[in-house]
Amino acid sequence: SSYLQTSPRNINRSLSIRSNKNSDSVTSPTSSGRHRFIPSLRGSNPELSRRLAKLVKSENHVITAYENAGKEQQTIARQLSEWGEQTGDDAVSEVADKLGVLLAEMADQEDFYAQGLEESRTVLKQIRNTESSVQPSRDHKAKIQDEIQKLKYKEPASPKIVQLEQELVRAEAQSLVAEAQLTNITRQKLRQAYDLHLKALLERSAKQTLLATQARRVLALLDDTPIVPGETRPPFGQEHELRQILSDAEEELRGWQPGWEEL
Amino acid sequence: SSYLQTSPRNINRSLSIRSNKNSDSVTSPTSSGRHRFIPSLRGSNPELSRRLAKLVKSENHVITAYENAGKEQQTIARQLSEWGEQTGDDAVSEVADKLGVLLAEMADQEDFYAQGLEESRTVLKQIRNTESSVQPSRDHKAKIQDEIQKLKYKEPASPKIVQLEQELVRAEAQSLVAEAQLTNITRQKLRQAYDLHLKALLERSAKQTLLATQARRVLALLDDTPIVPGETRPPFGQEHELRQILSDAEEELRGWQPGWEEL
Numbered sequence: 158s159s160y161l162q163t164s165p166r167n168i169n170r171s172l173s174i175r176s177n178k179n180s181d182s183v184t185s186p187t188s189s190g191r192h193r194f195i196p197s198l199r200g201s202n203p204e205l206s207r208r209l210a211k212l213v214k215s216e217n218h219v220i221t222a223y224e225n226a227g228k229e230q231q232t233i234a235r236q237l238s239e240w241g242e243q244t245g246d247d248a249v250s251e252v253a254d255k256l257g258v259l260l261a262e263m264a265d266q267e268d269f270y271a272q273g274l275e276e277s278r279t280v281l282k283q284i285r286n287t288e289s290s291v292q293p294s295r296d297h298k299a300k301i302q303d304e305i306q307k308l309k310y311k312e313p314a315s316p317k318i319v320q321l322e323q324e325l326v327r328a329e330a331q332s333l334v335a336e337a338q339l340t341n342i343t344r345q346k347l348r349q350a351y352d353l354h355l356k357a358l359l360e361r362s363a364k365q366t367l368l369a370t371q372a373r374r375v376l377a378l379l380d381d382t383p384i385v386p387g388e389t390r391p392p393f394g395q396e397h398e399l400r401q402i403l404s405d406a407e408e409e410l411r412g413w414q415p416g417w418e419e420l
Numbered sequence: 421s422s423y424l425q426t427s428p429r430n431i432n433r434s435l436s437i438r439s440n441k442n443s444d445s446v447t448s449p450t451s452s453g454r455h456r457f458i459p460s461l462r463g464s465n466p467e468l469s470r471r472l473a474k475l476v477k478s479e480n481h482v483i484t485a486y487e488n489a490g491k492e493q494q495t496i497a498r499q500l501s502e503w504g505e506q507t508g509d510d511a512v513s514e515v516a517d518k519l520g521v522l523l524a525e526m527a528d529q530e531d532f533y534a535q536g537l538e539e540s541r542t543v544l545k546q547i548r549n550t551e552s553s554v555q556p557s558r559d560h561k562a563k564i565q566d567e568i569q570k571l572k573y574k575e576p577a578s579p580k581i582v583q584l585e586q587e588l589v590r591a592e593a594q595s596l597v598a599e600a601q602l603t604n605i606t607r608q609k610l611r612q613a614y615d616l617h618l619k620a621l622l623e624r625s626a627k628q629t630l631l632a633t634q635a636r637r638v639l640a641l642l643d644d645t646p647i648v649p650g651e652t653r654p655p656f657g658q659e660h661e662l663r664q665i666l667s668d669a670e671e672e673l674r675g676w677q678p679g680w681e682e683l
Contacts, residue, residue: 172521172663172666173501173517173521174497174498174501174517174520174521174524175498175501175502175505175517175520176498176502208499208502208503208506209503211499212496212499212500212503215492215495215496215499216496218488218492219489219492219493219496222485222486222488222489222492223485223489225481225485226482226485226486226489229478229481229482229485230482232478233475233478233479233482234437235437235438235439236471236474236475236478237475238436238437238438239438239439239471240471240472240475242438243471244606246603246606246607248607249606249607249610252610253610254436254437254438256614257437257438258435258436258437261437263621330649333649333650334649336649337646337647337648337649337650337651340509340647340653341644341646341647343507343509343512344509344511344512344642344643344644345644345646347512347515347516347639347642347644348639348642348644351519351635351639352636352639355632355635355636355639358526358628358629358632359629359632359633361625362624362625362626362628362629362632363625363629365621365625366621366622366625366626366629369618369621369622369625370622370680372614372618373615373618373680373683376610376611376614376615376618376683377683379607379610379611380607381604381607381608381610381611383600383604383608384600384603384604385600386593386596386597386599386600387596387600388600390603400435403435417633417636420636420639420640
């Protein structure tokens with residue numbers, strides 16, 4: 158359906174991207190006037206790290222897609238150059254070859270981008286791992302609470318209740334530490350992971366802009382004035398200009414510096 | 421191996437992208453002092469359109485790769501938002517959701533880029549089709565030339581030679597027209613196809629730069645100061661700033677105009 162879109166869709170019309178719009182009690186904690194801090198997710202999410210584990214897996218598919226795009230574009234760059242040579246038209250041959258050189262550089266940028274996404278993914282895995290490690294501490298605390306409830310109902314006078322309540326205090330202390338670790342890792346690593354992702358995207362964009370602009374200079378050197386049957390095309394004679402364009406592109410790539418500020 | 425590269429490779433060291441460097445007689449027609457105009461490719465390339473047909477096929481793989489990347493990134497944008505909601509941390513929830521909205525827009529740009537590549541590919545097919553249609557005219561001319569040579573050797577006095585020579589004159593006239601059509605279509609469509617390709621890349625780069633820059637503003641709103649066990653995070657309270665960022669991104673996308681000049 159996105160093929161039908163001609164202008165960017167109205168972002169404000171989709172202010173949230175969540176598919177489930179009914180869980181207002183969780184999405185808008187402030188609207189209920191109460192600030193929620195790490196409520197128990199037991200029941201609603203038996204395995205805390207399940208969602209992020211799926212995201213990390215999806216991210217791997219994205220990385221593979223960009224690696225494939227890069228690899229295939231390297232092939233095309235070579236095919237274009239070799240096709241140009243076989244046309245026997247020296248202008249087409251030279252232009253296709255130099256265009257191929259620049260297309261291969263653009264393909265490299267897809268690979269570097271995939272590499273940046275992989276770094277970002279590695280950081281997301283640290284959140285996922287912390288989520289996994291916090292789960293047993295939550296389970297342990299909940300299990301003791303359950304046991305106390307059951308005992309209070311079945312054997313209200315049992316001396317085991319006091320013992321379990323002491324155990325619960327220790328479990329709660331451990332849980333407080335685990336939850337603090339979780340929120341600290343989650344926030345730091347979420348920022349870090351997507352900062353890496355976005356910087357990689359900004360770098361790909363900047364370098365491909367530079368390369369595509371030079372590649373259009375190459376195209377402009379191809380005279381496409383039609384000839385009549387029997388007419389001979391003048392010799393190409395712009396090999397020097399082509400070399401200059403490649404040299405300009407190389408210099409711009411080398412001189413590129415990130416223009417962003419740190420978060 | 422491209423994972424090991426940390427800086428753009430020296431473009432000038434690879435001034436040509438061709439794998440076969442020995443065919444100097446064809447790549448450097450000017451060095452032999454003679455300008456070549458559409459030399460016969462018979463023998464060396466029995467099917468003129470074979471190389472470009474392969475390139476057009478490879479381009480299809482690239483398009484599929486970008487479509488997959490776009491689709492998978494839409495999924496990730498949703499997964500990120502829903503994961504954020506389940507953390508129960510309102511700041512993470514809000515930031516992940518709005519980041520998801522912007523990531524979905526970036527994913528849309530991959531789809532638009534794939535669409536631009538498809539348009540470019542359609543134009544390349546026109547060169548391929550013209551190459552295919554010129555082949556029979558070349559074959560016809562060559563066949564008559566062969567027959568004349570054979571007859572002159574076997575039956576030098578045959579009256580059929582005169583008849584074949586008249587046929588050859590007609591075939592040559594037809595061939596001149598076909599070759600002029602081929603060079604005209606090749607040059608025009610090569611420029612047009614890669615201009616479409618490069619403009620689509622420039623547009624993706626510009627719009628993703630804009631979206632990634634706004635997405636980093638979203639990240640900056642996530643306070644990642646560590647807390648100690650038992651400490652409560654202050655309420656998020658920056659929902660207004662988040663909405664403003666989405667609104668800015670939308671306005672910038674809508675207001676975007678291509679900055680390039682026509683070839």
